[in-house]
Amino acid sequence: MAALIPEIASEELLGVPRVESDPQRRRRPRIRFWRGIVLFFAGVYFLIPIYAGLRFSLQNDAGQFSLYAVRAIPSQVGFSAAFFLSLRLAAVTTVLTMVLMVPTATYVHLKLPRMRRVLDFVTILPIVIPPIVLILGVLHAAPLWLRSSPYLLSLIYVILALPFVYRSLDAGLSAIDLKTLVEASRSLGGKWVSTLLHVILPNIRAAMLSATVLTIALVLGEFTMASLDLWTTLPVWIYQFQQTDGHIATAVSMFSLIGTWVLLTVIVSVDRSQSRRSRRRTGTL
């Protein structure tokens, strides 16, 4: 259940304050010993498959080192169609999610704090309802014209993205003094729309960025719904293409893994510098 994870993942990525352990704590040699063993085995378990995947991508059929699979990716039948379909779905999903959730989350924070619990509950539901059951219901309930469009997937991906997009925006909005900002803007004559665009958005930029990247990662990696809705998105293409050439399929899959990893690392560091800056700002005030 992919949707289950982002909630926690985003909490961790957003740097939920943690209790630092006492630096003066005595080090026990015994603990250090078994910690080494645990970390060693974890490292082996998690790194060998990555190594194996990379090695397999950089090999030809004879098992020799070769870049042929990487070079051949763009020219494969159906690759660019699948890749651009996934990109389009990611773009539509991200825009829809933001347009839906930023005003809603802002309004609830500002005017309806009681509704936050309701929103918490509703946005956790996509975690309880597995994608396979949701797509079953969607394919039954959606009208035909919508079922024949790939953008039906975007519409459901918005639902799948809700848990961590909402949590991320909620954390971002809680971190700023929303009320003062809005009152200042309104008393200077700003309209609601310009207050939202020019005052609130710049202040929750980091939260929106992390929500966006998590949404994109979700859309680019989603297999269950896309394959059952019979659209050849990137993961579906990779799966189908393994029969043609396993090396190329694995190379594409390793690229998408590394891409996601880099993106997530970038948001974590952007987030970190952002929160450090804001802490400094409140410190000087």
Next chain:
Amino acid sequence: MTVTEALASGPGSSVPEAGGHAVTTQARNKGLRRAVRPALAMAPFVIYTVLGLGIPTLAVIEEAFRSDTGKLTLANVHTVMHGTYRLGFLNSILLAAITSVVPGILGVFLAYAIETSRSGVLRRLVATASGVLANFGGINLTFMFIATLGSTGVLTAWLSVAHLNPWNHGFNLYSFYGVAFVYLYFQIPLMVLVITPALGGLRPAWREAAENLGASSFRYWRTVGIPVLLPSVLGGMLLLFGSAFAAYATADTLTAGTVTLAPIQIGEVLNGNVISGEENIGYAIGLGMLIVLTITMVLYSLVRRRASRWLR
């Protein structure tokens, strides 16, 4: 002036008919606007989630009790509780149980090893890595494990040098236990993410207090550490259970849909691989999955309430 009149006059009308009336009109307009505005502001979200989440879920539940011709029936539910579909559920529950308890325990040890380490770089690295790996599943994971432990995989080759080729000792990556082994790859990082805040809440002062009172390390864990952590660990395992129970992509791509699990059976129905007259079986399996997951989440919220007593 009634409410309908106030509505008809609209929010922009401030033209006074008479002094006193104008005030009440404006006041009423304001009151009305105050009542309508939250509804309007919440409308897009409410409509979207009802259409995208509520209606599909209700459709699954309703169709579970209908025959293919649309008549109300309990036949689907009955079929799902017997034979191969029953086996699918039992396998799914067994798989979820194995892949929540084992990674749950391993995840706690790993998280503790990282938490007690002094290196900030290591912690940050593990935090991002866990975030990525916990989201990792489906096709990418399948390929990595085929390259590792497939019949020509890297690890298989290394082990066969030592005459320990796992395939010669009853191991099959494309089987139930193969799927379980692969699930560890995202379940352990998920447990690390869930349990790390709880470990952070284990205050060093408690340990010092226990030691000053003469407690051994074992005694400290038995009487303080484990009781405090247990609800969080159980909560984490319940999350892992839900995650494994609902997972489809990894099991499907790894075994090409040959392993008997409830989500795979739904996929089979959707792909049209089903006896005619049993098309609505898929909905009944879906209903069963919803019930299992609802129970899991209810238990999770109960355990979580208990966990928050000591931590945070």
